[in-house]
Amino acid sequence: MIKLDAKIPEGPLAEKWSLYKKNVHLVNPANKTKIDIILVGTGLSGSAAASSLAELGYNVKAFCFQDAPRRAHSVAAQGGINAAKNYRNDSDSVFRLFYDIIKGGDFRAREANVYRAAEVSNQTIDQLVAAGTPFAREYSGYLDNRSFGGVQVSRTFYAKGQTGQQCLLGAYSGLIRQIAKGKVTMYSRRDMLDLVIIDGKARGIITRNLVTGEIERHSAHAVILATGGYGTIYYLSTLALGSNPSAAWAAHKKGALFANPSFVQIHPTSIPQMNDYQAKLTLMSESLRNDGRIWVPKAKGDKRAPNSIPEEERDYYLERRYPAFGNLVPRDVASRAAKERCDAGYGVGDTGLSVYLDFSKSIEKQGKKAIENKYGNLFEMYNKITGINPYNEPMRIYPAGHYTMGGLWVDYNLMTTIPGLFAIGESNFSDHGANRLGAGSLMQCAGEGYFVIPVTISSFLSDEIKTPKIPTSHPEFEKAEKESKDKLHKLLSINGKQTVTAFHRRLGKIMWDHCGMVRNEEGLKKAIELIAKLKEEFWKDVKVPGALNELNQELEKAVRVADFFELARLMCQDAINRKESCGAHFREESQTPEGEAQRIDSEYSYVAAWEYCGEDKEHNLHKEALKFENIELKERSYK
Amino acid sequence: MNIKLEIWRQKDAKSKGGFVTYPLDGVSEGMSFLEMMDFLNTTLIKKGDEPVAFEHDCREGICGSCSLYINGRAHGPAHETTTCELRMTKFRNGDRIVVEPWRSKAFPLIKDLIVDRSSFEKIMQAGGFISVNTGAAPEANSIPIPKNHADEAFDSAVCVGCGACVATCKNSSAMLFVSAKISQLALLPQGQVEAKTRVQNMVTKMDDLGFGNCTNTGACEAECPKGIKIANIARMNREFICAKMGAQKMSL
Amino acid sequence: MSAKKLNSKFAHLITKDDNFKKLSINFFIFTKISIIMSNSILQYSSITKKIVMALVGLFLLMFLLVHLAVNSFLIFDPSRTLFNEGAHFMATNPIIQTMQYVLFGGFILHIILGITLQIQNWMARPVRYKMEGWSHTSPFSKFMIHTGIIIFIFLTIHFINFFLVAKFGEIPSFGDTEMEDMGLLVIQVFKMPGYVAFYVIALILLAFHLHHAFQSAFQSLGMNHSKYTPFIKGLSTVVSVVIALGFILIPLVIFFSSRYQA
Known part of the structure; x- marks a missing residue:
């Protein structure tokens, strides 16, 4: 029986981390060189962790499915990275940042972890700047900040609309330096297929070389997953097509609990789907809502061109419903409101699944030049993709699956329920509760990679200094390798009629319809049935061409989609279980009379951590109660 | 619309490759180029053929995974656009579209349209970093950086490492890529x-890997999806001259 | 003078024993220098090659300007006095004579470098594209080796016709002076229509070559600036056109004008 212990250190909130660091068991430098660490995923958190651990002296083996670590999907973060530097003298502080994250996450995150994330955020900025990240600066030469996501201070550091790319390249430069030194061995173009557990501890992984198709064994004293989120479960999302939960899912099936899987953030301003072949949705930065007004026609099914709809026939529904925040309500609220209008038949575009984001008023007021200075590159991007010039005609936008707050359950050490298996970055569940604030993702990823995991991993490794190198000839490796191979062979042998993508698209539709922005018990139950049916069909009728021992992109996709079916079911189960609305999770059964989210703190103030109990079996629920000792639980209101 | 694709097919690095022609009907103008390729692959799989292997990931022009030499141009006919951002509106009904992999000795072919760009990684490992250990960084605002330097460094830093510069250069030179990184770090005090x-x-690493020499044709600049300028190459030359001569840096 | 006559003159001068010896020794020395240069050039890094190429190129451009100035004397003074004085000065001044060797060295270095670069560049793309790209860049920049080779062929012929003849051949004196009548040789050659046509074509190609080369040299030397580079590019066009036009005008005037008699 698994017992969840978050291992939160004693002491006052603000001192927990320093007390922890004071008391943590260390591994001496000579012993570090004898210890191997496997790190899967080389995005911002993975790269930062790999370089930091290698600098400490550990031997790191880093894995990524891309051809180079620099291509991980951290590159796509646009807006910025938060830190409590208080450079603006606007009364920002670590506590205020901590509070904003907790509140933004609708009080479903663990206080101690969040406080630590806020605490190390300042060091992260120092580190990235030192690594050469060209953050925006003022004319004085000092770092610039902007405000973001409805908080009351300016604490977001940014590099135009490419902050994620620049942060990743900063962390990546530390990684390549260690590769050159031989302290990190880089294995790119590898998919992690399984986790190997020996005597109850994570000791290795099974990978597939995506070029040769070879199945490989890699061993280490500890394994860190930095494998990102699973928003691609909706098929159409803002994520890279390769983003996948398979590594985390393999760990889950081996015993790591999966927490809050149904907490998925739907981003309100994405370019809507244009045709049936579309493979991905492109995000337009949230900052556009600062000057754009969102509206739909007042008449149902009004097919007139937007500019010929007179002012009095337009419904600025966000301004109408939320007079205080207007177009600047948080992401989840804006997303749901758009869905509500479209479902009611007021949506625009051919599909009726989009709303207008109109800049005409701002252009009139501030001039075209001012708007161009602020959003020039975004307008250009929109024009490139849609062929519509947003200076003359409103943009069309619609919400899209974006970020997964849920992930592998970890304790304060960022260790999962499998000893020796750690999860960092988006792949864990720890910091964002039920909803992530803008510019919080880079902050968490970099902070955990640079400053948290190098410290907390020694609490585990200090007991491992006597453990010799782990031989890959161990029967557990053999078993895991065989299982992986069997699964691949099975996929290749089905030889049905439908492509992997066709299944993925159908699964995505089920999830979007029933486990997307708005959920209800009936829909979720139906979704579970549909998923089970689709899964069965998949294993009977999928067609995976090619062979195992070659570069086979269809096989790569098939492995991921096969895992998606299982994860999808768990997401629905989690969503059914949580009968309250909180953050991105909106249950129709739990709303205020005005149609706003209704949290039920008395019953659901816990982390739902799910235990895998075998294929097609219901997961077991473990609850980690959330204790809020430092803040008062409040209702989120944006009226 | 209907198009005729001529695509380079090659089973693996060792096999001999060649062009295969695929007529493709029912392509929609709203598709991106890669969605068109997905569509082609779906038809191929359904027919029992092997799909065409090509690299892609983020599909929003930032990861640098996608490549493809389309009708004689790296990333196709649109300006400052990666292949994944390229729309089929750039093509007409009945068009013949030739799709080739990046061609360079330093980018050996892996399969079909996928090439191995790890030589870029090797160049980066030779020095594309600032040697600062985690934890050793000073307070971020302790080094003010003139805004124009920071902005210029950013403009160089937006390189996505796709390799279009190498693919399009008649000499297969990697100077634009290398100079972008050198410029970024040369413009910042941290990099000095x-x-x-x-x-x-x-x-030295770049030369060892078999990239060609720069002859200042400027093709890289014209085709770079991120608009990186050859002024970076000039800056690298300057840095190189100064480094070799042991001279103080000239600023221009 | 007909082409036949000219050739026989050339044949005559190389059969003359000591001239032949001198020529062979010089040829031997230059071959030796070339081999040493090529060996060290292969060791150069790509950027060093670029930089050397640029410096040598600019040096050769200086030579072209001097050459053009001396040639233009023939236009300003059809009596050939000015030109012959200029030629005499060039042939006897010790500094110019020393520079001659530097110039030869420069040409050889430029050529060897050009060829080395080209071979390396071809090797860098063993498999060519089916559909070659023509991006929006200066078209001349893509044909430097081609224009270069034609200019090299031209230079060789030019070298044989003038330099070798002047150096080792027998050129009549100019009037009563001790100066050789180089002007007459020039006029003789420029009265041959085939030669003039070839000359004009070669110089047009030289213009193409210079059009890219001049501004490219600045880029290679690290001089690129948003303020000045457009000016340098404009200057590049002016320099290439002025040099080519200047050189082309001289044979044309001599060919068509009756004031010049061979």
């Missing part, structure tokens, strides 16, 4: 300490 060894090590 290692500037001299960095430029020499990265250039």
Whole structure:
């Protein structure tokens, strides 16, 4: 029986981390060189962790499915990275940042972890700047900040609309330096297929070389997953097509609990789907809502061109419903409101699944030049993709699956329920509760990679200094390798009629319809049935061409989609279980009379951590109660 | 619309490759180029053929995974656009579209349209970093950086490492890629300490890997999806001259 | 003078024993220098090659300007006095004579470098594209080796016709002076229509070559600036056109004008 212990250190909130660091068991430098660490995923958190651990002296083996670590999907973060530097003298502080994250996450995150994330955020900025990240600066030469996501201070550091790319390249430069030194061995173009557990501890992984198709064994004293989120479960999302939960899912099936899987953030301003072949949705930065007004026609099914709809026939529904925040309500609220209008038949575009984001008023007021200075590159991007010039005609936008707050359950050490298996970055569940604030993702990823995991991993490794190198000839490796191979062979042998993508698209539709922005018990139950049916069909009728021992992109996709079916079911189960609305999770059964989210703190103030109990079996629920000792639980209101 | 694709097919690095023609009907103008390729692959799989292997990931022009030499141009006919951002509106009904992999000795072919760009990684490992250990960084605002330098460094840093510069250069030179990184770090005070060894090590590595020489044709600049300028190459040359001569840096 | 006559003159001068010896020794020395240069050039890094190429190129451009100035004397003074004085000065001044060797060295270095670069560049792309790209860049920049080779062929012929003849051949004196009548040789050659046509074509190609080369040299030397580079590019066009036009005008005037008699 698994017992969840978050291992939160004693002491006052603000001192927990320093007390922890004071008391943590260390591994001496000579012993570090004898210890191997496997790190899967080389995005911002993975790269930062790999370089930091290698600098400490550990031997790191880093894995990524891309051809180079620099291509991980951290590159796509646009807006910025938060830190409590208080450079603006606007009364920002670590506590205020901590509070904003907790509140933004609708009080479903663990206080101690969040406080630590806020605490190390300042060091992260120092580190990235030192690594050469060209953050925006003022004319004085000092770092610039902007405000973001409805908080009351300016604490977001940014590099135009490419902050994620620049942060990743900063962390990546530390990684390549260690590769050159031989302290990190880089294995790119590898998919992690399984986790190997020996005597109850994570000791290795099974990978597939995506070029040769070879199945490989890699061993280490500890394994860190930095494998990102699973928003691609909706098929159409803002994520890279390769983003996948398979590594985390393999760990889950081996015993790591999966927490809050149904907490998925739907981003309100994405370019809507244009045709049936579309493979991905492109995000337009949230900052556009600062000057754009969102509206739909007042008449149902009004097919007139937007500019010929007179002012009095337009419904600025966000301004109408939320007079205080207007177009600047948080992401989840804006997303749901758009869905509500479209479902009611007021949506625009051919599909009726989009709303207008109109800049005409701002252009009139501030001039075209001012708007161009602020959003020039975004307008250009929109024009490139849609062929519509947003200076003359409103943009069309619609919400899209974006970020997964849920992930592998970890304790304060960022260790999962499998000893020796750690999860960092988006792949864990720890910091964002039920909803992530803008510019919080880079902050968490970099902070955990640079400053948290190098410290907390020694609490585990200090007991491992006597453990010799782990031989890959161990029967557990053999078993895991065989299982992986069997699964691949099975996929290749089905030889049905439908492509992997066709299944993925159908699964995505089920999830979007029933486990997307708005959920209800009936829909979720139906979704579970549909998923089970689709899964069965998949294993009977999928067609995976090619062979195992070659570069086979269809096989790569098939492995991921096969895992998606299982994860999808768990997401629905989690969503059914949580009968309250909180953050991105909106249950129709739990709303205020005005149609706003209704949290039920008395019953659901816990982390739902799910235990895998075998294929097609219901997961077991473990609850980690959330204790809020430092803040008062409040209702989120944006009226 | 209907198009005729001529695509380079090659089973693996060792096999002999060749062009295969695929007529493709029912392509929609709203598709991106890669969605058109997905569509082609779906038809191929359904027919029992092997799909065409090509690299892609983010599909929003930032990860640098996608490549493809389309009708004689890296990333196709649109300006400052990666292949994944390229729309089929750039083509007409009945068009013949030739799709080739990046061609360079330093980018050996892996399969179909996928090439191995790890030589870029090797160049980066030779010096594309500032040697600061985690935890050793000073307070971020302790080094003010003139805004124009920071902005210029950013403009160089937006390189996505796709390799279009190498693919499009008639000499298969990697100078634009290398110079973008050298420029970024040369423009920042943090990068000064290692500037001299960095430029020499990265250039030496680049030469060893079999990239061609730069003859200032400017094709890289014209085709770079991120609009990186050859002024970076001039800056790298300057850095190199200064490093070799042991001179103080000239600023221009 | 007909082409036949000219050739026989050339044949005559190389059969003359000591001239032949001198020529062979010089040829031997230059071959030796070339081999040493090529060996060290292969060791150069790509950027060093670029930089050397640029410096040598600019040096050769200086030579072209001097050459053009001396040639233009023939236009300003059809009596050939000015030109012959200029030629005499060039042939006897010790500094110019020393520079001659530097110039030869420069040409050889430029050529060897050009060829080395080209071979390396071809090797860098063993498999060519089916559909070659023509991006929006200066078209001349893509044909430097081609224009270069034609200019090299031209230079060789030019070298044989003038330099070797002047150096080792027998050129009549100019009037009563001790100066050789180089002007007459020039006029003789420029009265041959085939030669003039070839000359004009070669110089047009030289213009193409210079059009890219001049501004490219600045880029290679690290001089690129948003303020000045457009000016340098404009200057590049002016320089290439002025040099080519200047050189082309001289044979044309001599060919068509009756004031010049061979």
